[in-house]
Amino acid sequence: MLRYLYSDQLCNYPKLADSMFRDRAAQFRERLGWDVTVDDRGWERDEYDNLNPLYVIWENEDGSHGGSMRFLPTTGQTMVNDHFIDLMDGVELQSPFIWECTRFCLNPSAESRVAAALMLAGGELMRAFDVRHFVGVFDARMVRIYRMIGSMPEILGQTGKGRDMIAVGLWGYDDRARKRVVHRAGIPPELSEKWFLKSFGFEPRLQLVA
DSSP states (O other), X not given: OEEEXXXXXXXXXXXXXXXXXXXXXXXXXXXXXXXXXXXXXXXXOOGGGGGOOEEEEEEOTTSOEEEEEEEEETTSOOHHHHHOGGGGTTOOOOOTTEEEEEEEEEOTTOOTHHHHHHHHXXXXXXXXXXXXXXXXXXXXXXXXXXXXXXXXXXXXXXXXXXXXXXXXXXXXXXHHHHHHHHHHHTOOHHHHHHHHHHHHSSOOOSSOOO
């Protein structure tokens, strides 16, 4: 199932939190070789995890992490403005209608539909909080996943070529995109909305922002 949890709520789901941060360490440091910090618990965390971000997490039946993303509004501190502003020609991206999405992570044994489920959850956030776009930094390996889901971003800036490519992308969401992601995830829209309601106490609006 999909869970929507702020950082200060993770203590209520210790198994989910532990497996998420361990999976992040395995993905970003061990498999991708990124220069990230891993603590003595085996958790990968950075300064943005201290800003009480919102996590969208796919929870497996046993309560462990299947996949996740992290969201912060661009009206505050963000990775794209702090570390990748050179890809934006030095122009900061700040808007109440744009949130940053980072730390897209999948458990190695996750089903292919989990990635699409996370994208579906992102769409629910857009509908509920009047967010019109997500912005995020991604590398070449993610292109295949975005194409598989049918959710390719608009490229705002990039550096490098081939496997060394790093880009800043901007994602929108509309009814057609939602139908594609719903189909790929294999999750009925009513169930997705029920999970959202369980977390926030209200349903996403039916009208999508194009």
